[in-house]
Amino acid sequence: xxxxxxxxxxxxxxxxxxxxxxxxxxxxxxxxxxxxxxxxxxxxxxxxxxxxxxxxxxxxxxxxxxxxxxxxxxxxxxxxxxxxxxxxxxxxxxxxxxxxxxxxxxxxxxxxxxxxxxxxxxxxxxxxxxxxxxxxxxxxxxxxxxxxxxxxxxxxxxxxxxxxxxxxxxxxxxxxxxxxxxxxxxxxxxxxxxxxxxxxxxxxxxxxxxxxxxxxxxxxxxxxxxxxx
Amino acid sequence: xxxxxxxxxxxxxxxxxxxxxxxxxxxxxxxxxxxxxxxxxxxxxxxxxxxxxxxxxxxxxxxxxxxxxxxxxxxxxxxxxxxxxxxxxxxxxxxxxxxxxxxxxxxxxxxxxxxxxxxxxxxxxxxxxxxxxxxxxxxxxxxxxxxxxxxxxxxxxxxxxxxxxxxxxxxxxxxxxxxxxxxxxxxxxxxxxxxxxxxxxxxxxxxxxxxxxxxxxxxxxxxxxxxxx
DNA sequence: CGTAACATTTAACCTCGGTCAAGTCATATC
DNA sequence: GATATGACTTGACCGAGGTTAAATGTTACG
Numbered sequence: 229x230x231x232x233x234x235x236x237x238x239x240x241x242x243x244x245x246x247x248x249x250x251x252x253x254x255x256x257x258x259x260x261x262x263x264x265x266x267x268x269x270x271x272x273x274x275x276x277x278x279x280x281x282x283x284x285x286x287x288x289x290x291x292x293x294x295x296x297x298x299x300x301x302x303x304x305x306x307x308x309x310x311x312x313x314x315x316x317x318x319x320x321x322x323x324x325x326x327x328x329x330x331x332x333x334x335x336x337x338x339x340x341x342x343x344x345x346x347x348x349x350x351x352x353x354x355x356x357x358x359x360x361x362x363x364x365x366x367x368x369x370x371x372x373x374x375x376x377x378x379x380x381x382x383x384x385x386x387x388x389x390x391x392x393x394x395x396x397x398x399x400x401x402x403x404x405x406x407x408x409x410x411x412x413x414x415x416x417x418x419x420x421x422x423x424x425x426x427x428x429x430x431x432x433x434x435x436x437x438x439x440x441x442x443x444x445x446x447x448x449x450x451x452x453x454x455x456x457x
Numbered sequence: 458x459x460x461x462x463x464x465x466x467x468x469x470x471x472x473x474x475x476x477x478x479x480x481x482x483x484x485x486x487x488x489x490x491x492x493x494x495x496x497x498x499x500x501x502x503x504x505x506x507x508x509x510x511x512x513x514x515x516x517x518x519x520x521x522x523x524x525x526x527x528x529x530x531x532x533x534x535x536x537x538x539x540x541x542x543x544x545x546x547x548x549x550x551x552x553x554x555x556x557x558x559x560x561x562x563x564x565x566x567x568x569x570x571x572x573x574x575x576x577x578x579x580x581x582x583x584x585x586x587x588x589x590x591x592x593x594x595x596x597x598x599x600x601x602x603x604x605x606x607x608x609x610x611x612x613x614x615x616x617x618x619x620x621x622x623x624x625x626x627x628x629x630x631x632x633x634x635x636x637x638x639x640x641x642x643x644x645x646x647x648x649x650x651x652x653x654x655x656x657x658x659x660x661x662x663x664x665x666x667x668x669x670x671x672x673x674x675x676x677x678x679x680x681x682x683x684x685x686x
Numbered sequence: 687c688g689t690a691a692c693a694t695t696t697a698a699c700c701t702c703g704g705t706c707a708a709g710t711c712a713t714a715t716c
Numbered sequence: 717g718a719t720a721t722g723a724c725t726t727g728a729c730c731g732a733g734g735t736t737a738a739a740t741g742t743t744a745c746g
Contacts, residue, residue: 243732245732245733245734264693264694265693265694265695266693266694274733274734274735275734275735275736276693276694276695277694277695277696277734277735277736277737278733278734278735280694280695280696281695281696281733281734282732282733282734284695285732285733296694296695296741297693297694297695297740297741297742298694298742327556328579328582328583328586329582330578330582334578338576338578338579341574341575341576342571342574342575345570345571345574346570346571347567347570349559349563349567350557350567353557353558353559354557357557472702474702474703474704493723493724494723494724494725495723495724503703503704503705504704504705504706505723505724505725506704506705506706506707506724506725506726507703507704507705509724509725509726510703510704510725510726511702511703511704513725514702514703525711525724525725526710526711526712526723526724526725527712527724
Protein backbone atom coordinates (compact mmCIF):
# COMPACT_ATOMS: atom_id res chain seq x y z
CA UNK A 229 0.00 0.00 0.00
CA UNK A 230 1.26 3.43 -0.86
CA UNK A 231 2.08 5.63 2.07
CA UNK A 232 2.66 8.78 0.09
CA UNK A 233 -0.53 10.39 1.25
CA UNK A 234 -0.17 9.58 4.89
CA UNK A 235 1.93 12.46 6.16
CA UNK A 236 1.76 11.37 9.74
CA UNK A 237 3.07 7.98 8.80
CA UNK A 238 5.31 8.95 5.94
CA UNK A 239 7.23 11.41 8.04
CA UNK A 240 8.78 8.61 10.01
CA UNK A 241 8.12 5.63 7.79
CA UNK A 242 5.63 3.93 10.02
CA UNK A 243 3.27 1.22 8.92
CA UNK A 244 0.13 -0.43 10.21
CA UNK A 245 1.82 -2.94 12.45
CA UNK A 246 4.07 -0.37 14.08
CA UNK A 247 1.13 1.90 14.74
CA UNK A 248 -0.81 -0.88 16.41
CA UNK A 249 2.11 -1.85 18.60
CA UNK A 250 2.65 1.72 19.73
CA UNK A 251 -1.03 2.11 20.40
CA UNK A 252 -1.13 -0.97 22.61
CA UNK A 253 2.05 -0.05 24.45
CA UNK A 254 0.65 3.39 25.12
CA UNK A 255 -2.48 1.95 26.65
CA UNK A 256 -0.64 -0.62 28.70
CA UNK A 257 1.78 1.92 30.11
CA UNK A 258 -0.84 4.51 30.89
CA UNK A 259 -0.73 3.53 34.56
CA UNK A 260 3.01 4.19 34.69
CA UNK A 261 4.14 0.57 34.61
CA UNK A 262 6.09 -0.97 31.76
CA UNK A 263 4.09 -3.13 29.37
CA UNK A 264 5.01 -6.80 29.42
CA UNK A 265 5.52 -8.79 26.28
CA UNK A 266 2.82 -11.40 26.73
CA UNK A 267 0.14 -8.84 27.40
CA UNK A 268 1.11 -6.94 24.28
CA UNK A 269 1.14 -10.17 22.31
CA UNK A 270 -2.24 -11.17 23.63
CA UNK A 271 -3.85 -7.87 22.71
CA UNK A 272 -2.42 -7.99 19.23
CA UNK A 273 -3.39 -11.60 18.68
CA UNK A 274 0.21 -12.62 18.15
CA UNK A 275 2.59 -15.03 19.89
CA UNK A 276 4.84 -13.61 22.59
CA UNK A 277 7.90 -14.51 20.54
CA UNK A 278 6.60 -12.50 17.64
CA UNK A 279 5.89 -9.54 19.86
CA UNK A 280 9.32 -9.84 21.44
CA UNK A 281 11.04 -9.60 18.08
CA UNK A 282 8.88 -6.70 16.98
CA UNK A 283 9.47 -4.82 20.21
CA UNK A 284 13.18 -5.19 19.70
CA UNK A 285 12.86 -3.70 16.25
CA UNK A 286 10.79 -0.85 17.62
CA UNK A 287 13.41 -0.18 20.24
CA UNK A 288 16.11 -0.07 17.56
CA UNK A 289 13.99 2.53 15.83
CA UNK A 290 13.83 4.46 19.11
CA UNK A 291 10.08 4.20 19.34
CA UNK A 292 10.02 2.15 22.50
CA UNK A 293 12.35 1.87 25.45
CA UNK A 294 12.91 -1.81 26.04
CA UNK A 295 14.38 -3.46 29.14
CA UNK A 296 14.77 -7.13 28.24
CA UNK A 297 12.79 -9.47 30.46
CA UNK A 298 11.22 -6.44 32.11
CA UNK A 299 8.98 -4.63 29.71
CA UNK A 300 8.51 -1.77 27.31
CA UNK A 301 7.63 1.90 27.56
CA UNK A 302 7.31 4.48 24.83
CA UNK A 303 10.00 6.97 23.94
CA UNK A 304 9.03 10.58 23.38
CA UNK A 305 8.88 9.88 19.68
CA UNK A 306 6.88 6.72 20.17
CA UNK A 307 4.41 8.49 22.39
CA UNK A 308 3.93 11.25 19.83
CA UNK A 309 3.03 8.73 17.19
CA UNK A 310 0.83 6.70 19.50
CA UNK A 311 -1.10 9.77 20.55
CA UNK A 312 -1.68 10.68 16.96
CA UNK A 313 -3.07 7.24 16.25
CA UNK A 314 -5.23 7.42 19.35
CA UNK A 315 -6.50 10.79 18.27
CA UNK A 316 -7.57 9.23 15.00
CA UNK A 317 -9.10 6.26 16.73
CA UNK A 318 -11.20 8.39 19.03
CA UNK A 319 -12.22 10.87 16.37
CA UNK A 320 -13.25 7.93 14.24
CA UNK A 321 -15.33 6.49 17.06
CA UNK A 322 -17.01 9.82 17.50
CA UNK A 323 -17.58 10.10 13.78
CA UNK A 324 -19.02 6.61 13.54
CA UNK A 325 -21.46 7.35 16.33
CA UNK A 326 -22.42 10.94 15.59
CA UNK A 327 -22.37 10.98 11.84
CA UNK A 328 -22.92 7.38 10.82
CA UNK A 329 -25.15 6.44 13.72
CA UNK A 330 -23.42 3.26 14.76
CA UNK A 331 -23.96 2.17 18.35
CA UNK A 332 -21.24 3.00 20.84
CA UNK A 333 -20.37 -0.64 21.43
CA UNK A 334 -19.77 -1.30 17.73
CA UNK A 335 -17.28 1.39 16.94
CA UNK A 336 -14.05 0.35 18.64
CA UNK A 337 -13.25 -2.45 16.26
CA UNK A 338 -14.29 -0.40 13.26
CA UNK A 339 -12.16 2.51 14.35
CA UNK A 340 -9.26 0.17 14.96
CA UNK A 341 -9.08 -0.99 11.39
CA UNK A 342 -9.58 2.50 10.00
CA UNK A 343 -7.20 4.37 12.27
CA UNK A 344 -4.16 3.36 10.23
CA UNK A 345 -5.76 4.05 6.86
CA UNK A 346 -7.02 7.59 7.05
CA UNK A 347 -4.84 10.57 6.28
CA UNK A 348 -4.41 14.04 7.71
CA UNK A 349 -7.16 15.58 5.62
CA UNK A 350 -9.66 12.97 6.73
CA UNK A 351 -8.67 13.40 10.35
CA UNK A 352 -9.04 17.15 10.19
CA UNK A 353 -12.33 16.95 8.37
CA UNK A 354 -13.79 14.71 11.02
CA UNK A 355 -12.50 17.01 13.73
CA UNK A 356 -14.18 19.93 12.01
CA UNK A 357 -17.47 18.16 11.38
CA UNK A 358 -17.62 17.08 15.00
CA UNK A 359 -16.81 20.53 16.35
CA UNK A 360 -13.40 19.62 17.79
CA UNK A 361 -14.62 17.14 20.35
CA UNK A 362 -12.46 16.46 23.39
CA UNK A 363 -13.80 13.02 24.24
CA UNK A 364 -14.77 9.88 22.34
CA UNK A 365 -18.21 8.29 22.77
CA UNK A 366 -16.94 6.30 25.74
CA UNK A 367 -15.50 9.40 27.30
CA UNK A 368 -11.80 8.90 26.64
CA UNK A 369 -9.92 12.09 25.99
CA UNK A 370 -9.03 12.94 22.42
CA UNK A 371 -5.44 14.15 22.14
CA UNK A 372 -4.92 17.35 20.18
CA UNK A 373 -2.98 17.28 16.94
CA UNK A 374 0.19 18.16 18.83
CA UNK A 375 -0.26 15.28 21.23
CA UNK A 376 -1.42 17.26 24.21
CA UNK A 377 -4.26 15.90 26.30
CA UNK A 378 -6.83 18.03 28.08
CA UNK A 379 -6.15 17.96 31.80
CA UNK A 380 -9.15 16.32 33.34
CA UNK A 381 -9.33 13.94 36.22
CA UNK A 382 -12.30 11.64 36.29
CA UNK A 383 -12.97 9.98 39.60
CA UNK A 384 -13.70 6.25 39.69
CA UNK A 385 -17.30 5.56 40.58
CA UNK A 386 -16.05 3.18 43.24
CA UNK A 387 -14.20 6.01 44.98
CA UNK A 388 -17.23 8.22 45.28
CA UNK A 389 -18.49 8.75 48.82
CA UNK A 390 -22.02 7.62 49.47
CA UNK A 391 -24.51 10.39 48.98
CA UNK A 392 -22.52 12.33 46.41
CA UNK A 393 -23.88 13.09 42.98
CA UNK A 394 -22.03 13.11 39.73
CA UNK A 395 -22.10 12.93 35.98
CA UNK A 396 -20.64 9.97 34.17
CA UNK A 397 -17.68 11.08 32.12
CA UNK A 398 -16.08 7.86 30.93
CA UNK A 399 -16.95 4.20 30.55
CA UNK A 400 -13.60 2.53 30.20
CA UNK A 401 -13.94 -0.77 28.40
CA UNK A 402 -13.39 -2.15 24.96
CA UNK A 403 -15.57 -5.16 25.44
CA UNK A 404 -18.47 -4.71 23.11
CA UNK A 405 -20.93 -6.79 25.13
CA UNK A 406 -20.14 -5.03 28.35
CA UNK A 407 -20.53 -1.64 26.74
CA UNK A 408 -23.80 -2.69 25.21
CA UNK A 409 -25.08 -3.76 28.60
CA UNK A 410 -23.93 -0.61 30.31
CA UNK A 411 -25.50 1.50 27.61
CA UNK A 412 -28.78 -0.33 28.00
CA UNK A 413 -28.75 0.61 31.68
CA UNK A 414 -28.66 4.22 30.55
CA UNK A 415 -25.15 4.66 31.87
CA UNK A 416 -23.19 6.72 29.38
CA UNK A 417 -21.13 9.88 29.48
CA UNK A 418 -23.47 12.67 30.46
CA UNK A 419 -25.73 10.57 32.65
CA UNK A 420 -26.42 12.12 36.03
CA UNK A 421 -26.61 9.91 39.07
CA UNK A 422 -26.06 9.76 42.77
CA UNK A 423 -24.14 7.22 44.74
CA UNK A 424 -26.25 5.16 47.08
CA UNK A 425 -23.88 2.59 48.50
CA UNK A 426 -21.47 -0.24 47.98
CA UNK A 427 -22.25 -3.57 49.58
CA UNK A 428 -19.24 -5.27 51.15
CA UNK A 429 -17.61 -8.49 49.88
CA UNK A 430 -17.93 -7.70 46.17
CA UNK A 431 -21.54 -6.88 46.61
CA UNK A 432 -23.30 -4.64 44.18
CA UNK A 433 -22.93 -0.90 43.88
CA UNK A 434 -26.21 0.99 44.19
CA UNK A 435 -26.57 4.01 41.99
CA UNK A 436 -29.59 6.19 41.40
CA UNK A 437 -30.34 7.74 38.02
CA UNK A 438 -33.41 9.41 36.64
CA UNK A 439 -34.64 5.95 35.68
CA UNK A 440 -34.48 4.64 39.20
CA UNK A 441 -32.02 2.71 41.28
CA UNK A 442 -29.55 0.39 39.59
CA UNK A 443 -27.43 -2.20 41.26
CA UNK A 444 -24.21 -2.82 39.45
CA UNK A 445 -21.67 -5.59 39.75
CA UNK A 446 -18.14 -4.55 40.51
CA UNK A 447 -17.01 -5.34 36.99
CA UNK A 448 -19.49 -2.84 35.67
CA UNK A 449 -18.99 -0.24 38.37
CA UNK A 450 -15.23 -0.53 37.98
CA UNK A 451 -15.19 0.83 34.46
CA UNK A 452 -17.25 3.89 35.23
CA UNK A 453 -15.64 7.25 35.92
CA UNK A 454 -17.40 10.43 36.82
CA UNK A 455 -17.19 14.07 37.70
CA UNK A 456 -18.56 14.94 41.11
CA UNK A 457 -21.10 17.76 41.20
CA UNK B 458 -4.12 -6.81 10.52
CA UNK B 459 -7.01 -8.95 11.54
CA UNK B 460 -9.41 -9.83 8.79
CA UNK B 461 -12.07 -11.36 11.01
CA UNK B 462 -14.46 -8.51 10.52
CA UNK B 463 -14.08 -8.25 6.81
CA UNK B 464 -16.57 -10.81 5.60
CA UNK B 465 -16.09 -9.93 1.98
CA UNK B 466 -12.39 -10.50 2.32
CA UNK B 467 -12.39 -13.22 4.90
CA UNK B 468 -14.63 -15.43 2.83
CA UNK B 469 -11.85 -16.02 0.39
CA UNK B 470 -8.81 -14.86 2.33
CA UNK B 471 -8.06 -11.81 0.26
CA UNK B 472 -5.83 -9.01 1.34
CA UNK B 473 -5.11 -5.45 0.34
CA UNK B 474 -2.68 -6.24 -2.44
CA UNK B 475 -4.94 -8.82 -4.03
CA UNK B 476 -7.86 -6.45 -3.96
CA UNK B 477 -5.87 -3.73 -5.65
CA UNK B 478 -4.66 -6.06 -8.37
CA UNK B 479 -8.16 -7.30 -9.10
CA UNK B 480 -9.44 -3.75 -9.15
CA UNK B 481 -6.84 -2.69 -11.72
CA UNK B 482 -7.34 -5.77 -13.87
CA UNK B 483 -11.04 -5.13 -13.86
CA UNK B 484 -10.58 -1.60 -15.08
CA UNK B 485 -8.03 -2.54 -17.74
CA UNK B 486 -10.20 -5.31 -19.12
CA UNK B 487 -13.37 -3.29 -19.19
CA UNK B 488 -13.01 -2.77 -22.92
CA UNK B 489 -12.84 -6.51 -23.49
CA UNK B 490 -9.10 -6.78 -24.05
CA UNK B 491 -6.75 -8.62 -21.75
CA UNK B 492 -4.73 -6.44 -19.38
CA UNK B 493 -1.01 -6.46 -20.07
CA UNK B 494 1.53 -6.86 -17.31
CA UNK B 495 3.38 -3.58 -17.70
CA UNK B 496 0.24 -1.52 -17.62
CA UNK B 497 -0.88 -3.26 -14.45
CA UNK B 498 2.56 -2.75 -12.96
CA UNK B 499 2.59 0.91 -13.88
CA UNK B 500 -0.79 1.58 -12.31
CA UNK B 501 0.21 -0.18 -9.12
CA UNK B 502 3.57 1.53 -8.90
CA UNK B 503 5.39 -1.76 -9.05
CA UNK B 504 7.94 -3.29 -11.42
CA UNK B 505 6.63 -5.49 -14.24
CA UNK B 506 8.47 -8.46 -12.77
CA UNK B 507 6.70 -8.00 -9.48
CA UNK B 508 3.36 -7.76 -11.19
CA UNK B 509 4.13 -10.82 -13.27
CA UNK B 510 4.81 -12.91 -10.19
CA UNK B 511 1.74 -11.63 -8.43
CA UNK B 512 -0.47 -12.29 -11.44
CA UNK B 513 0.76 -15.84 -11.53
CA UNK B 514 -0.19 -16.27 -7.91
CA UNK B 515 -3.60 -14.78 -8.56
CA UNK B 516 -4.11 -17.17 -11.44
CA UNK B 517 -3.19 -20.11 -9.21
CA UNK B 518 -5.87 -18.88 -6.87
CA UNK B 519 -8.28 -18.80 -9.81
CA UNK B 520 -8.88 -15.10 -9.50
CA UNK B 521 -7.42 -14.19 -12.85
CA UNK B 522 -7.13 -16.04 -16.11
CA UNK B 523 -3.55 -15.65 -17.27
CA UNK B 524 -2.17 -16.34 -20.73
CA UNK B 525 1.60 -15.95 -20.39
CA UNK B 526 3.07 -13.24 -22.58
CA UNK B 527 -0.44 -12.23 -23.56
CA UNK B 528 -2.28 -10.77 -20.64
CA UNK B 529 -4.74 -11.27 -17.84
CA UNK B 530 -8.50 -11.25 -17.49
CA UNK B 531 -10.62 -11.86 -14.43
CA UNK B 532 -12.29 -15.15 -13.64
CA UNK B 533 -15.89 -15.11 -12.48
CA UNK B 534 -14.66 -15.24 -8.91
CA UNK B 535 -12.12 -12.49 -9.50
CA UNK B 536 -14.71 -10.28 -11.10
CA UNK B 537 -17.06 -10.75 -8.19
CA UNK B 538 -14.41 -9.59 -5.76
CA UNK B 539 -13.30 -6.75 -7.99
CA UNK B 540 -16.84 -5.48 -8.33
CA UNK B 541 -17.28 -5.53 -4.61
CA UNK B 542 -14.15 -3.48 -4.13
CA UNK B 543 -15.26 -1.08 -6.84
CA UNK B 544 -18.62 -0.75 -5.16
CA UNK B 545 -16.85 0.26 -1.99
CA UNK B 546 -14.59 2.63 -3.83
CA UNK B 547 -17.43 4.44 -5.51
CA UNK B 548 -19.63 4.51 -2.44
CA UNK B 549 -16.68 5.95 -0.55
CA UNK B 550 -16.19 8.62 -3.18
CA UNK B 551 -19.84 9.51 -2.95
CA UNK B 552 -19.66 9.55 0.83
CA UNK B 553 -16.56 11.72 0.85
CA UNK B 554 -18.22 14.25 -1.43
CA UNK B 555 -21.78 14.26 -0.12
CA UNK B 556 -21.22 13.75 3.57
CA UNK B 557 -17.72 14.99 4.21
CA UNK B 558 -17.72 17.70 1.57
CA UNK B 559 -14.46 16.90 -0.10
CA UNK B 560 -14.08 18.12 -3.67
CA UNK B 561 -14.68 15.61 -6.42
CA UNK B 562 -11.09 15.70 -7.58
CA UNK B 563 -9.74 14.83 -4.14
CA UNK B 564 -11.68 11.70 -3.40
CA UNK B 565 -10.25 9.03 -5.67
CA UNK B 566 -7.00 8.62 -3.81
CA UNK B 567 -8.74 8.78 -0.45
CA UNK B 568 -11.26 6.16 -1.49
CA UNK B 569 -8.47 4.01 -2.83
CA UNK B 570 -6.76 3.66 0.53
CA UNK B 571 -10.02 3.17 2.38
CA UNK B 572 -11.65 0.69 0.03
CA UNK B 573 -9.70 -2.23 1.44
CA UNK B 574 -10.21 -1.25 5.07
CA UNK B 575 -13.91 -0.84 5.51
CA UNK B 576 -16.20 -3.75 6.28
CA UNK B 577 -19.67 -4.81 5.27
CA UNK B 578 -21.44 -2.76 7.91
CA UNK B 579 -19.63 0.40 6.89
CA UNK B 580 -20.37 -0.24 3.24
CA UNK B 581 -24.06 -0.77 3.92
CA UNK B 582 -24.29 2.23 6.17
CA UNK B 583 -22.83 4.48 3.52
CA UNK B 584 -25.20 3.03 0.95
CA UNK B 585 -28.11 3.75 3.25
CA UNK B 586 -27.02 7.28 4.15
CA UNK B 587 -26.57 8.11 0.49
CA UNK B 588 -29.93 6.67 -0.53
CA UNK B 589 -28.54 3.75 -2.57
CA UNK B 590 -26.81 5.84 -5.20
CA UNK B 591 -26.17 4.29 -8.61
CA UNK B 592 -23.26 6.49 -9.65
CA UNK B 593 -20.15 7.93 -8.04
CA UNK B 594 -19.42 11.67 -8.13
CA UNK B 595 -17.70 11.27 -11.50
CA UNK B 596 -20.63 9.33 -12.84
CA UNK B 597 -19.25 5.81 -12.83
CA UNK B 598 -21.80 3.16 -12.08
CA UNK B 599 -21.88 1.67 -8.61
CA UNK B 600 -22.23 -2.10 -8.71
CA UNK B 601 -24.92 -3.59 -6.48
CA UNK B 602 -23.93 -5.83 -3.59
CA UNK B 603 -24.38 -8.87 -5.81
CA UNK B 604 -22.08 -7.48 -8.46
CA UNK B 605 -24.68 -6.45 -10.98
CA UNK B 606 -24.31 -3.16 -12.74
CA UNK B 607 -27.17 -0.95 -13.86
CA UNK B 608 -27.50 -1.18 -17.63
CA UNK B 609 -26.82 2.29 -18.87
CA UNK B 610 -25.04 3.39 -21.99
CA UNK B 611 -23.48 6.81 -21.86
CA UNK B 612 -22.56 8.23 -25.22
CA UNK B 613 -19.14 9.83 -25.67
CA UNK B 614 -19.39 13.57 -26.08
CA UNK B 615 -17.24 13.23 -29.17
CA UNK B 616 -19.83 11.01 -30.81
CA UNK B 617 -22.65 13.45 -30.36
CA UNK B 618 -24.00 14.95 -33.57
CA UNK B 619 -23.78 18.70 -33.84
CA UNK B 620 -26.89 20.41 -32.63
CA UNK B 621 -27.92 17.69 -30.16
CA UNK B 622 -28.42 18.42 -26.50
CA UNK B 623 -27.53 16.24 -23.59
CA UNK B 624 -26.82 15.91 -19.92
CA UNK B 625 -23.35 14.98 -18.75
CA UNK B 626 -23.45 11.60 -17.03
CA UNK B 627 -19.82 10.69 -16.51
CA UNK B 628 -16.44 12.34 -16.47
CA UNK B 629 -14.05 9.47 -16.83
CA UNK B 630 -10.66 10.38 -15.43
CA UNK B 631 -8.69 9.75 -12.32
CA UNK B 632 -6.31 12.62 -12.84
CA UNK B 633 -7.02 15.03 -10.05
CA UNK B 634 -5.86 18.13 -11.93
CA UNK B 635 -7.89 17.35 -14.98
CA UNK B 636 -11.00 16.71 -12.91
CA UNK B 637 -10.46 19.92 -11.04
CA UNK B 638 -10.23 21.83 -14.31
CA UNK B 639 -13.28 20.18 -15.78
CA UNK B 640 -15.22 20.88 -12.61
CA UNK B 641 -14.22 24.53 -12.74
CA UNK B 642 -15.70 24.72 -16.22
CA UNK B 643 -18.97 23.63 -14.69
CA UNK B 644 -18.86 20.30 -16.46
CA UNK B 645 -20.05 17.63 -14.06
CA UNK B 646 -22.65 14.90 -14.06
CA UNK B 647 -26.00 16.64 -14.35
CA UNK B 648 -24.79 19.56 -16.40
CA UNK B 649 -26.96 20.25 -19.42
CA UNK B 650 -25.36 21.32 -22.65
CA UNK B 651 -25.67 21.29 -26.39
CA UNK B 652 -23.09 20.27 -28.90
CA UNK B 653 -21.92 23.06 -31.12
CA UNK B 654 -19.17 21.53 -33.18
CA UNK B 655 -15.83 19.82 -33.42
CA UNK B 656 -13.05 21.56 -35.28
CA UNK B 657 -11.00 19.24 -37.49
CA UNK B 658 -7.35 18.24 -36.89
CA UNK B 659 -7.58 17.93 -33.11
CA UNK B 660 -9.23 21.29 -32.87
CA UNK B 661 -11.43 22.18 -29.97
CA UNK B 662 -14.89 20.92 -29.26
CA UNK B 663 -17.47 23.65 -28.83
CA UNK B 664 -20.12 23.06 -26.27
CA UNK B 665 -22.78 25.37 -24.93
CA UNK B 666 -23.90 25.32 -21.31
CA UNK B 667 -25.95 27.73 -19.28
CA UNK B 668 -22.72 29.61 -18.58
CA UNK B 669 -22.00 30.19 -22.23
CA UNK B 670 -19.95 28.51 -24.90
CA UNK B 671 -16.91 26.50 -23.90
CA UNK B 672 -14.20 25.26 -26.17
CA UNK B 673 -12.62 22.08 -24.99
CA UNK B 674 -9.44 20.31 -26.00
CA UNK B 675 -9.80 16.75 -27.15
CA UNK B 676 -8.25 15.43 -23.94
CA UNK B 677 -11.00 17.09 -21.97
CA UNK B 678 -13.81 16.30 -24.37
CA UNK B 679 -12.66 12.69 -24.62
CA UNK B 680 -13.41 11.91 -20.99
CA UNK B 681 -16.94 13.27 -21.05
CA UNK B 682 -19.92 11.01 -21.56
CA UNK B 683 -23.52 12.08 -21.77
CA UNK B 684 -27.12 11.13 -22.23
CA UNK B 685 -28.78 12.64 -25.24
CA UNK B 686 -32.06 14.41 -24.58
C1' DC C 687 19.57 -21.71 48.78
C1' DG C 688 18.12 -24.66 45.11
C1' DT C 689 14.81 -25.51 42.13
C1' DA C 690 10.21 -25.51 39.78
C1' DA C 691 7.29 -22.72 37.15
C1' DC C 692 6.65 -19.29 34.24
C1' DA C 693 7.87 -15.26 31.27
C1' DT C 694 10.88 -13.89 27.80
C1' DT C 695 14.06 -14.21 24.21
C1' DT C 696 16.50 -16.51 20.45
C1' DA C 697 16.99 -19.59 16.50
C1' DA C 698 15.38 -21.50 12.42
C1' DC C 699 11.98 -21.18 9.34
C1' DC C 700 7.68 -19.39 6.68
C1' DT C 701 4.73 -16.34 3.53
C1' DC C 702 3.89 -12.16 1.11
C1' DG C 703 4.88 -8.76 -1.96
C1' DG C 704 8.36 -6.68 -3.53
C1' DT C 705 13.43 -5.71 -6.13
C1' DC C 706 17.09 -6.33 -9.91
C1' DA C 707 19.41 -8.92 -13.47
C1' DA C 708 19.22 -12.19 -16.78
C1' DG C 709 16.82 -15.03 -19.91
C1' DT C 710 12.90 -15.87 -23.02
C1' DC C 711 9.10 -14.81 -26.12
C1' DA C 712 6.64 -12.04 -29.81
C1' DT C 713 6.93 -9.09 -33.35
C1' DA C 714 8.46 -5.41 -36.67
C1' DT C 715 11.72 -4.67 -39.97
C1' DC C 716 14.80 -5.15 -43.46
C1' DG D 717 13.68 -15.62 -42.93
C1' DA D 718 17.18 -13.70 -39.71
C1' DT D 719 17.46 -10.52 -36.45
C1' DA D 720 16.80 -6.38 -33.42
C1' DT D 721 13.68 -4.57 -30.10
C1' DG D 722 10.74 -4.41 -26.50
C1' DA D 723 7.43 -6.93 -23.48
C1' DC D 724 7.27 -10.60 -20.38
C1' DT D 725 8.88 -14.09 -17.17
C1' DT D 726 12.20 -16.38 -14.22
C1' DG D 727 15.67 -16.72 -10.64
C1' DA D 728 18.03 -15.14 -6.70
C1' DC D 729 17.42 -12.19 -3.28
C1' DC D 730 15.28 -8.96 0.37
C1' DG D 731 12.54 -7.05 4.47
C1' DA D 732 8.45 -7.24 7.24
C1' DG D 733 6.01 -9.66 10.39
C1' DG D 734 4.82 -13.69 11.66
C1' DT D 735 5.32 -19.09 13.45
C1' DT D 736 7.19 -23.13 16.57
C1' DA D 737 10.68 -25.15 19.40
C1' DA D 738 14.47 -24.56 22.23
C1' DA D 739 17.22 -21.81 25.33
C1' DT D 740 17.48 -18.52 28.90
C1' DG D 741 16.14 -15.27 32.52
C1' DT D 742 13.20 -14.23 36.71
C1' DT D 743 10.76 -15.27 40.60
C1' DA D 744 8.37 -17.75 44.17
C1' DC D 745 8.62 -21.14 47.40
C1' DG D 746 9.71 -25.15 50.26
